Amino acid sequence: MDPPPVPPHIVIFPLAAQGHVNSMLKLAELLTFSGLRITFINSEHIHHRLLQHADIQARFVAYPYFRFKIISDGLPIDHPRTGNHFMTAFNYVKSITKPLFEELVAAPDRPVTCIIVDGILTFTIDVARDLGVPIIAFRTISASSFWAYFCIPRMIEKGELPIKGDEDMDHIVTGVPGMQDILRCRDLPSVCRVSDLSDWFLQYVTTQTLQTARARALILNSVDQLEGPAISQIRTHIPNLYTIGPLHSHLKSRLSSSPSSPPPPSASNSLWEADRSCISWLDEQPPKSVIYVSFGSVTTINRHDFTELWHGLVNSGRRFLWVVRPDSLAEGGPGAVPEELREATAERGCVVGWAPQEEVLHHGAVAAFLTHSGWNSTLESVVAGKPMLCWPFFADQQVNSRLVSHAWKVGLDMKDVCDRVVVERMANGVMGEFAAAGADVARRAREAVSEGGSSWDNLDRLIEDIRSMRT
Numbered sequence: 007m008d009p010p011p012v013p014p015h016i017v018i019f020p021l022a023a024q025g026h027v028n029s030m031l032k033l034a035e036l037l038t039f040s041g042l043r044i045t046f047i048n049s050e051h052i053h054h055r056l057l058q059h060a061d062i063q064a065r066f067v068a069y070p071y072f073r074f075k076i077i078s079d080g081l082p083i084d085h086p087r088t089g090n091h092f093m094t095a096f097n098y099v100k101s102i103t104k105p106l107f108e109e110l111v112a113a114p115d116r117p118v119t120c121i122i123v124d125g126i127l128t129f130t131i132d133v134a135r136d137l138g139v140p141i142i143a144f145r146t147i148s149a150s151s152f153w154a155y156f157c158i159p160r161m162i163e164k165g166e167l168p169i170k171g172d173e174d175m176d177h178i179v180t181g182v183p184g185m186q187d188i189l190r191c192r193d194l195p196s197v198c199r200v201s202d203l204s205d206w207f208l209q210y211v212t213t214q215t216l217q218t219a220r221a222r223a224l225i226l227n228s229v230d231q232l233e234g235p236a237i238s239q240i241r242t243h244i245p246n247l248y249t250i251g252p253l254h255s256h257l258k259s260r261l262s263s264s265p266s267s268p269p270p271p272s273a274s275n276s277l278w279e280a281d282r283s284c285i286s287w288l289d290e291q292p293p294k295s296v297i298y299v300s301f302g303s304v305t306t307i308n309r310h311d312f313t314e315l316w317h318g319l320v321n322s323g324r325r326f327l328w329v330v331r332p333d334s335l336a337e338g339g340p341g342a343v344p345e346e347l348r349e350a351t352a353e354r355g356c357v358v359g360w361a362p363q364e365e366v367l368h369h370g371a372v373a374a375f376l377t378h379s380g381w382n383s384t385l386e387s388v389v390a391g392k393p394m395l396c397w398p399f400f401a402d403q404q405v406n407s408r409l410v411s412h413a414w415k416v417g418l419d420m421k422d423v424c425d426r427v428v429v430e431r432m433a434n435g436v437m438g439e440f441a442a443a444g445a446d447v448a449r450r451a452r453e454a455v456s457e458g459g460s461s462w463d464n465l466d467r468l469i470e471d472i473r474s475m476r477t
């Protein structure tokens with residue numbers, strides 16, 4: 007009898023940051039569950055924190071074709087990773103990519119079929135090409151944000167960038183085809199707000215995005231039925247585009263379709279331990295009465311805005327569950343409840359350092375989500391059918407919040423304003439008004455990841471494409 011065929015072997019290489027590792031691990035789990043062999047490159051620092059959670063450790067150990075490859079990011083494991091650490095780590099990882107790929111490709115027992123790389127690490131494309139290994143890019147952001155980044159040269163050519171000043175912020179942008187009726191200057195990725203076009207970060211993200219077209223294919227955590235206009239535009243430049251999101255929901259859908267699969271993960275692949283006391287608190291609240299407040303894993307908020315938000319929420323009279331991470335405040339120090347709001351907060355608020363977010367969003371007591379519009383949070387809220395009050399900070403979040411308020415019409419956008427009166431008005435406005443649109447958007451997302459849906463079929467096509475690389 008012939009031995010069973012050896013599965014294709016995929017190396018997955020994320021940027022070492024929570025929002026990136028989280029969704030690329032979901033991609034890895036989808037692929038390994040589908041029978042592919044995975045090597046997931048993880049920085050020692052992130053790996054150490056991830057594996058402190060027994061449930062995450064147990065999940066991945068149980069997959070016979072999955073393994074982590076741990077690398078250093080050039081910093082000591084206990085370095086606080088604040089300040090300039092990002093560029094230090096980035097440059098170090100860049101310097102070791104060639105020997106790392108050479109080592110992986112040379113292993114005789116695990117020939118590499120292809121590499122899936124975080125699309126902001128496109129320096130890897132040439133390294134993989136020199137080694138003769140196909141490379142696919144994955145971007146963690148929305149298709150609309152990716153497309154806006156892609157169009158930066160066009161917006162410069164049209165004179166829309168740099169933005170002239172505050173008076174121009176509400177000007178409708180024409181340089182992002184397919185999205186002309188949606189985007190104002192204010193809604194462009196935050197990097198577009200620089201006044202000097204030679205700004206290194208603007209140059210960097212633009213180059214990375216354009217370089218993506220050199221990869222064999224692009225994978226996006228998006229849904230055709232939610233971001234159709236941007237997706238069809240991207241396809242004209244990158245025909246080999248696989249939209250397979252929302253990944254967290256897709257993973258659950260695949261796992262539950264097979265009786266022998268492990269139970270779906272109960273939480274995101276978080277680097278922090280979730281404080282489950284907030285679920286007991288939610289259990290005691292009336293249905294659809296609570297606003298969940300969280301600004302993701304990296305944003306920091308200044309004390310003025312923090313206080314305005316807190317007053318606005320309390321003045322709205324609503325109940326709220328707020329995630330204040332230990333490193334949430336830009337000025338440092340604990341994000342303590344303002345003295346004058348202690349009583350009201352104790353009466354109708356709950357504050358935790360980190361929540362099991364997906365579970366919270368599906369809880370019957372939660373009515374709405376005050377969010378920074380990170381892409382993972384946005385998709386999690388869409389699937390849970392919860393309206394959003396958006397207060398974007400940076401990067402792709404400005405675009406995502408506009409999708410919520412103007413493309414899908416499932417929430418309100420508080421962009422660039424943090425005033426207690428506005429927070430109070432919008433916190434009340436977001437409750438209950440968006441039920442029909444929210445249900446429709448949730449249905450579209452869920453259908454896409456059900457058998458025969460667009461994301462389900464696109465993942466199957468991606469796997470076929472990877473299998474065909476072996477010939």
Ligand code: UDX
Pocket residue numbers: 024025026028146147148274276300301302303304305329359360361362363364379380381382383384386400401402403
């Ligand atoms: C970053 C960027 O900010 C974001 O714009 C980009 O789209 C991805 O990378 P982050 O800011 O962390 O990510 O936001 P987001 O994408 O929303 O991811 C946060 C993740 O942490 C979500 O999966 C969320 O479920 C999880 N989370 C957050 C928790 O599990 N508990 C919490 O208390 C807060």
